[in-house]
Amino acid sequence: xxxxAFTARTPLKIVLVDRWRGRWMARSDLAARIAATEIAVIxxxxxxxxxxxxxxxxxxxxxxxxxxxxxxxxxxxSRSRRLIPELAGAVxxxxxxxxxxxxxxxxxxxASGLWLVMxxxxxxxxxxxxxxxxxxxxxxxxxxxxxxxxxxxxxxxVVGWVADIxxxxxxxxxxxxxxxxxxxxxxxxxxAALIGAQQVVVGLTVVLITALAVRAP
Numbered sequence: 610x611x612x613x614a615f616t617a618r619t620p621l622k623i624v625l626v627d628r629w630r631g632r633w634m635a636r637s638d639l640a641a642r643i644a645a646t647e648i649a650v651i652x653x654x655x656x657x658x659x660x661x662x663x664x665x666x667x668x669x670x671x672x673x674x675x676x677x678x679x680x681x682x683x684x685x686x687s688r689s690r691r692l693i694p695e696l697a698g699a700v701x702x703x704x705x706x707x708x709x710x711x712x713x714x715x716x717x718x719x720a721s722g723l724w725l726v727m728x729x730x731x732x733x734x735x736x737x738x739x740x741x742x743x744x745x746x747x748x749x750x751x752x753x754x755x756x757x758x759x760x761x762x763x764x765x766x767v768v769g770w771v772a773d774i775x776x777x778x779x780x781x782x783x784x785x786x787x788x789x790x791x792x793x794x795x796x797x798x799x800x801a802a803l804i805g806a807q808q809v810v811v812g813l814t815v816v817l818i819t820a821l822a823v824r825a826p
Contacts, residue, residue, distance in 0.1 A: 615702070617647040618684075625685035658712060666711035669704040669724060676701035692739070699731035719823060722774035725765060729783060730815045733762035734808055737790040744798040755794045759787035776822035782815045 623640035627633055658666070676697040683694035706727045707720035715723075736758035743750035766783040769775030789811065799807075 614651055617644055617651065620644040620647070621681070622684045622689075625681065626687055629685045666708050669707035669711070669720065673701040673704035692735070695735050695739075696732060699735060700728040703727035703731060718774045722769055722776070722779070723819065723823070725769045725775055726779045726783065726815065726819050729762040729765045730786065730812060732765075733758045733783070733786060733790065734812070737794060738804060738808060740794055741799065741804050742801060744794075745801060745804075752794060756791060759790055763787050776819065776825075778822035778825075779815070779819040782818040786811050786815060 620640035620643040624637060624644055627637040627640075655667075680689065680694045680698035680701065683689050683691060688694065689698075704724055707724040710720040710723050711717070737755040740750045740752065740755045763780070763784050766775055766780040770777055770780050793807070
């Protein structure tokens with residue numbers, strides 16, 4: 610269901626954009642059919658999950674709903690590359706970590722901690738990547754946008770640790786990411802493909818460390 614929700618965004622975006630601009634073309638019909646099919650399958654899968662899950666797992670989706678709505682609102686107006694929809698969408702998508710954890714029988718505190726780590730990892734990465742891309746294009750940028758994001762991410766991780774919902778190892782992983790990005794943003798600009806590859810590695814590292822810490826006795 611989570612994978613389908615991710616893939617359904619593209620056809621849904623096409624439908625919303627075309628509706629917003631008052632046009633309807635062949636691609637609109639195709640996108641509408643694909644989106645409707647995927648959404649119907651998602652509804653069925655969620656219903657089955659609700660009926661078979663041992664604990665309520667849906668509350669992160671309810672909380673993430675407004676964030677996803679914000680992203681779709683910007684998508685509809687072809688403004689999805691702005692900072693607000695990127696941040697809102699990233700935090701909303703991060704709720705999937707909590708949903709998966711709850712579906713597997715994890716406690717709400719563990720699920721909340723996973724959501725926090727995944728969300729703060731994205732909140733740190735997005736401003737960093739935006740600054741890096743501006744640098745690569747020789748456009749004006751402000752380093753402090755990236756730096757503040759790193760500080761906020763680590764601070765959020767520390768708050769989660771104090772609240773006993775985030776393992777210390779996950780905070781350390783966020784701190785490592787922050788140090789890497791503070792240094793990288795001051796080095797010579799890099800190609801977009803390399804920036805993306807770096808973020809994949811950094812993201813997987815944070816996820817792996819967090820998962821191992823959560824499963825540790």
